[in-house]
Amino acid sequence: MTSLPIKIKHNGPLFITAEDAAALVLTDHTGALIQLPVGKGIALCRCGASKRKPFCDASHKVIGFDGTCAPPPEPPPSAAEPPASV
DSSP states (O other): OOOOOOEEOTTSOEEEOHHHHTTOOOBOTTSOBOOOOTTSOEEEOOSSOOSSTTBOOSHHHHHTOOOOOOOOOOOOOOTTSOOOOO
16 A cells, blocks of 8 residues: 655645645545646645535635644543442
């Protein structure tokens, strides 16, 4: 499998360079090909507000998107699990 470098822009989109995008095939949920711009990098939305999904339309700037990556919180202990003995 070939790796594809993706740069995470600070509080912005995921970015794929033009060189790497040339080898990329992008499809929608039905398997239909999504046309990619030739000779240009690709910015993919990660804020969820783009009107051009999966592509970025800079909506992250309008909504004040905070793209800080933090680990998910630890799930609370299950009530079915007995407490740990000390």
